[in-house]
Amino acid sequence: MALLELKNLTRRFGALEAVKDVSLSIEAGEFFTLLGPSGCGKTTILRMIAGFDAPDEGEILLDGVSLAGVPPERRPLHTVFQSYALFPHMTVAGNVAFPLEMMKRPREEIRRRVAEALELVHLSDKAASFPHELSGGQKQRVALARGLVNKPRLLLLDEPLGALDAKLRVEMQSELIALQREVGITFVFVTHSQQEALALSHRIAVMRDGRIEQCDEPDKLYTQPANRFVADFIGKINLIDVEVIAASKLRLNLKAPGLGEIEAVDARPLRPGERGVLALRPELIRVHGHKESADLKNRFAGRIKGLLYLGDVTHYQIELADGRVIAALLPNAAPGRAKFHEVGDPVWICWRHDAGVFLRD
Amino acid sequence: MTNAASPASAHSQSAKRPTLWSAGKAFQAKWLVTLPPTLFLLAFFLAPALIVVGASFREPGEFGGLAPLENLAGLSLEAYRFLLGDVIYLEIFARSFLVAAATTLICIVLAYPLAWLIAKSPAKRRDLLVLLVILPFASNFLVRIYAWIMILGPANLLYTPVAVIVGMVYVHLPFMILPLYTNLEKHDPALLEAAQDLGASAWTRFWRITIPLSLPGLFSGAVLVFIPVLGMFAVPELLGGTGDLLIGNLIKEQFLDNRDWPLGAALSIILTLLVLALAGLAAWAARRGFAGTEAVS
Numbered sequence: 226m227a228l229l230e231l232k233n234l235t236r237r238f239g240a241l242e243a244v245k246d247v248s249l250s251i252e253a254g255e256f257f258t259l260l261g262p263s264g265c266g267k268t269t270i271l272r273m274i275a276g277f278d279a280p281d282e283g284e285i286l287l288d289g290v291s292l293a294g295v296p297p298e299r300r301p302l303h304t305v306f307q308s309y310a311l312f313p314h315m316t317v318a319g320n321v322a323f324p325l326e327m328m329k330r331p332r333e334e335i336r337r338r339v340a341e342a343l344e345l346v347h348l349s350d351k352a353a354s355f356p357h358e359l360s361g362g363q364k365q366r367v368a369l370a371r372g373l374v375n376k377p378r379l380l381l382l383d384e385p386l387g388a389l390d391a392k393l394r395v396e397m398q399s400e401l402i403a404l405q406r407e408v409g410i411t412f413v414f415v416t417h418s419q420q421e422a423l424a425l426s427h428r429i430a431v432m433r434d435g436r437i438e439q440c441d442e443p444d445k446l447y448t449q450p451a452n453r454f455v456a457d458f459i460g461k462i463n464l465i466d467v468e469v470i471a472a473s474k475l476r477l478n479l480k481a482p483g484l485g486e487i488e489a490v491d492a493r494p495l496r497p498g499e500r501g502v503l504a505l506r507p508e509l510i511r512v513h514g515h516k517e518s519a520d521l522k523n524r525f526a527g528r529i530k531g532l533l534y535l536g537d538v539t540h541y542q543i544e545l546a547d548g549r550v551i552a553a554l555l556p557n558a559a560p561g562r563a564k565f566h567e568v569g570d571p572v573w574i575c576w577r578h579d580a581g582v583f584l585r586d
Numbered sequence: 587m588t589n590a591a592s593p594a595s596a597h598s599q600s601a602k603r604p605t606l607w608s609a610g611k612a613f614q615a616k617w618l619v620t621l622p623p624t625l626f627l628l629a630f631f632l633a634p635a636l637i638v639v640g641a642s643f644r645e646p647g648e649f650g651g652l653a654p655l656e657n658l659a660g661l662s663l664e665a666y667r668f669l670l671g672d673v674i675y676l677e678i679f680a681r682s683f684l685v686a687a688a689t690t691l692i693c694i695v696l697a698y699p700l701a702w703l704i705a706k707s708p709a710k711r712r713d714l715l716v717l718l719v720i721l722p723f724a725s726n727f728l729v730r731i732y733a734w735i736m737i738l739g740p741a742n743l744l745y746t747p748v749a750v751i752v753g754m755v756y757v758h759l760p761f762m763i764l765p766l767y768t769n770l771e772k773h774d775p776a777l778l779e780a781a782q783d784l785g786a787s788a789w790t791r792f793w794r795i796t797i798p799l800s801l802p803g804l805f806s807g808a809v810l811v812f813i814p815v816l817g818m819f820a821v822p823e824l825l826g827g828t829g830d831l832l833i834g835n836l837i838k839e840q841f842l843d844n845r846d847w848p849l850g851a852a853l854s855i856i857l858t859l860l861v862l863a864l865a866g867l868a869a870w871a872a873r874r875g876f877a878g879t880e881a882v883s
């Protein structure tokens with residue numbers, strides 16, 4: 226049985242449906258992420274799980290038991306707030322001790338478990354400091370220690386890294402993964418950063434306007450997006466409008482207006498005339514200075530329109546004959562060479578028939 | 587740091603470093619701005635205070651005021667000796683501090699729920715409620731006290747210690763509500779949610795989060811009530827009986843009725859010193875007790 230189950234959750238604010246018929250089941254020990262653009266209802270879902278808000282329809286089950294009517298203070302789960310919400314008048318140790326004091330644990334046990342929790346987040350030397358004496362990353366770690374110290378069934382994290390600068394963010398991401406693995410507590414994590422979601426999660430639910438568009442493992446989301454929105458939201462991608470010409474189990478022939486025929490594969494039974502979009506990751510596109518003899522059918526001539534040299538990789542923008550611009554990503558793997566092509570160079574791009582994913586409209 | 591970045595940042599640093607000239611300008615500007623209030627305080631606060639100190643060591647004049655001073659040998663500790671010699675003065679001091687403490691406590695108990703209610707009401711209604719709190723100031727103080735005479739008279743409470751306390755609380759309540767409200771209004775609601783999320787019941791949240799965070803507001807309010815009550819003479823005079831005189835009345839009597847300025851001055855000095863000592867003690871205790879709360883409020 227799943228640890229946490231959301232069944233057909235709906236939440237309305239006046240005329241606005243902030244959460245629409247959301248169903249999810251989250252397993253014990255999972256690092257689960259709700260990902261979506263600002264205002265799509267992520268916080269609203271977390272608040273309903275925590276008990277600060279109640280669904281208009283549907284229910285939330287923890288270990289198979291409905292949480293309806295259980296106030297937040299009685300739910301065996303904690304929240305790490307984006308603003309950290311550390312108690313400013315208590316020391317770091319006082320903050321971390323708070324949930325244990327609420328459980329009326331003996332003083333000796335509290336002392337020991339606070340010390341353990343602070344050690345876990347590498348803050349043992351800050352036990353006597355007050356929150357305003359800490360850096361952003363340290364506050365973040367205190368909030369984590371406070372949320373984890375009495376071993377909740379579930380930890381809800383609402384954009385906990387949002388207030389940190391880029392470098393610290395990456396550091397904290399690694400720490401979060403290690404921490405979650407070490408304590409084995411189920412994390413429900415909210416973010417609008419697809420990079421963060423991919424890096425951290427076992428599974429991700431991509432949301433849009435209160436609905437879940439796709440719920441899958443990171444690599445599945447990346448390589449097999451369910452629709453145009455997910456494909457576009459996760460990572461960089463080329464979207465080419467196409468129409469099905471012929472479809473069989475082994476081959477899918479598509480036509481892109483202005484470009485020509487494209488070969489792909491799709492196991493689904495598709496009918497000629499169906500419209501959709503071919504989603505193609507930039508790193509799956511090859512770029513050559515000359516027309517190679519390899520027998521790739523998907524091959525088009527173009528010209529380098531712009532490039533972004535990032536050291537390890539270079540992003541190219543290639544303008545094709547019909548004026549559309551395709552993004553390609555090349556690793557700068559050859560020794561002694563910074564980049565392969567310059568702006569204005571005529572090039573050929575090609576991709577394998579199984580590189581693109583056909584998405585029905 | 588990259589090579590490209592360093593010259594730029596070195597430049598911006600030198601631009602920020604104050605030159606002698608700009609430091610001089612800043613210094614001048616600071617003085618220009620602070621000079622008028624400083625002069626005002628020197629002339630109308632420090633000078634009178636020193637005059638009172640001087641007066642407390644003089645002899646009273648025959649028809650009030652001070653006896654003329656021929657030389658320094660004319661200074662005396664007579665006023666202080668007189669005060670310390672009579673236990674009645676100690677009693678009045680003790681009673682005054684008791685009344686001030688009781689008034690402060692009652693004000694806290696009454697003001698806290700009100701301030702909390704105002705802070706929790708929707709932003710639009712808040713201004714209206716604050717206005718209601720300060721509305722009594724719009725009418726004359728004496729008129730309002732006379733109104734209490736009419737209320738307390740029929741209740742057979744006039745000229746009793748209860749009437750004094752009631753009057754004191756009535757006059758000073760806004761001074762407790764306003765700083766408390768200002769403090770409570772700034773509390774981050776996320777802190778209460780966090781406490782609830784971590785298992786705290788409504789009472790626990792109040793005792794462990796709201797109260798400690800409001801200590802600076804409580805402290806300001808207590809100072810604004812306690813000290814003025816000590817010096818207040820109109821309320822005991824109008825509402826209290828003969829046995830309810832406080833230091834304020836005593837001081838007023840020395841200057842206006844008994845024409846013993848040195849005694850009045852000495853009383854004022856002792857009161858001031860006691861209040862300063864108390865305020866110092868409270869500030870010291872507050873600094874230890876508020877750790878962290880100033881960061882938010």
Ligand SMILES: Nc1ncnc2c1ncn2[C@@H]1O[C@H](COP(=O)(O)OP(=O)(O)OP(=O)(O)O)[C@@H](O)[C@H]1O
Pocket residue numbers: 238241243261262263264265266267268269270417
């Ligand atoms: N208490 C409320 N009253 C009215 N509307 C609300 C309330 N809470 C949220 N909403 C609306 O519901 C929608 C979803 O809000 P929510 O806070 O869940 O978004 P989010 O996905 O967390 O966004 P963000 O990434 O910006 O935090 C928004 O349009 C928001 O304006």
Ligand SMILES: [Mg+2]
Pocket residue numbers: 267268269383
């Ligand atoms: Mg949010």
